[in-house]
Each structure stands twice: as C-alpha cells, then as structure tokens.
Amino acid sequence: VKALTIQNPWAWCIARAAVDPEAKTIENRGWPTAYRGDLLIHAGRRVDTEACDHPLIMATALRWSGYPRHPAPAWVPPWEQGVGAVLAVATLVDDACGRRGMGCRCGPWAVPGQYHWRLSNVRQLAEPVPARGAQGLWTPPPEVEAAVREQLAVPA
Ligand SMILES: [Zn+2]
Numbered sequence: 001v002k003a004l005t006i007q008n009p010w011a012w013c014i015a016r017a018a019v020d021p022e023a024k025t026i027e028n029r030g031w032p033t034a035y036r037g038d039l040l041i042h043a044g045r046r047v048d049t050e051a052c053d054h055p056l057i058m059a060t061a062l063r064w065s066g067y068p069r070h071p072a073p074a075w076v077p078p079w080e081q082g083v084g085a086v087l088a089v090a091t092l093v094d095d096a097c098g099r100r101g102m103g104c105r106c107g108p109w110a111v112p113g114q115y116h117w118r119l120s121n122v123r124q125l126a127e128p129v130p131a132r133g134a135q136g137l138w139t140p141p142p143e144v145e146a147a148v149r150e151q152l153a154v155p156a
Contacts, residue, residue, distance in 0.1 A: 002140075009047065009048065013109075015124045023060050044083065091121040
C-alpha cells in the first residue's frame with residue numbers, strides 16, 4: 001500500500017468523501033502515477049491556512065457542521081485536528097482524464113493543467129493514525145499500515 005501526504009484542509013476534505021458525496025474525490029498533482037489501489041490519505045503537519053476560505057472547503061465544512069439545520073456553531077476547524085496522521089484510505093482508480101485536466105469532467109475540485117487523481121471508496125478512520133509524512137508516494141511503516149488495517153476491519 002502507498003500513502004500520500006496532503007496538507008489540511010484538503011486531506012480532511014478527502015476523508016469527508018466517505019460520507020459526503022460532494023467532498024473532494026480528485027487530488028490534483030503535477031505528476032502522473034502508475035500506482036492503482038489503496039492509498040493512505042495522510043494530513044501533513046502544516047495547515048494550508050490560505051485554503052481555509054476556499055469556497056469548496058467552506059461548503060464542505062458547512063455540510064459537516066450541519067448548517068443550516070443547526071445555527072452556525074463556534075466550531076474549531078476540524079482540519080486542525082488529526083494533522084500529522086493518516087485520516088482515511090481511498091482507492092486510487094485513475095490519474096488522467098485524457099487531456100491533462102483541460103476541459104475535462106472531473107468536477108469542481110479538479111484544477112486545470114494538473115493530473116487528476118481520481119479517488120473512490122473513501123474510508124475515514126475513526127482514529128487518525130499518527131505518521132511522519134514524506135514527499136511523493138511513500139510506503140508507510142508496517143506498524144502504521146497495521147493500525148490502519150485494524151480499523152478498516154472493524155464494521156462501522
Ligand atoms: Zn480531469
């Protein structure tokens with residue numbers, strides 16, 4: 001299995017795709033990959049604070065918060081928790097849409113000019129698994145993979 005370190009709030013938005021069909025299922029990368037299969041979604045230690053008012057992230061956070069069913073709460077941004085940890089497992093099914101992201105149908109999360117890594121079957125971990133991140137696709141240490149698999153084996 002491989003892992004990918006992604007800054008929050010982006011990694012959190014992928015984890016939300018486990019229950020929110022409008023959450024992030026496209027990971028934009030400047031490089032293609034031949035890897036297919038399960039991918040551990042690891043939130044880096046640093047939060048991309050400039051992205052926190054991105055409209056797609058705001059909308060994902062509002063759906064998460066239950067707004068407008070509940071009044072807007074004074075919530076701690078959920079992406080400030082679980083940093084430096086594996087948040088979810090997704091299946092990487094594809095990394096290209098034919099035109100390197102120009103005029104494709106990958107949806108609102110896709111950035112033109114990037115490779116669109118399409119993620120499906122997102123499973124959010126109840127307990128984020130702490131791990132050191134790395135550049136590119138990396139192989140998680142056995143104890144991290146074991147801790148993730150243990151959670152996946154538990155029926156939700
Ligand atoms: Zn695309």
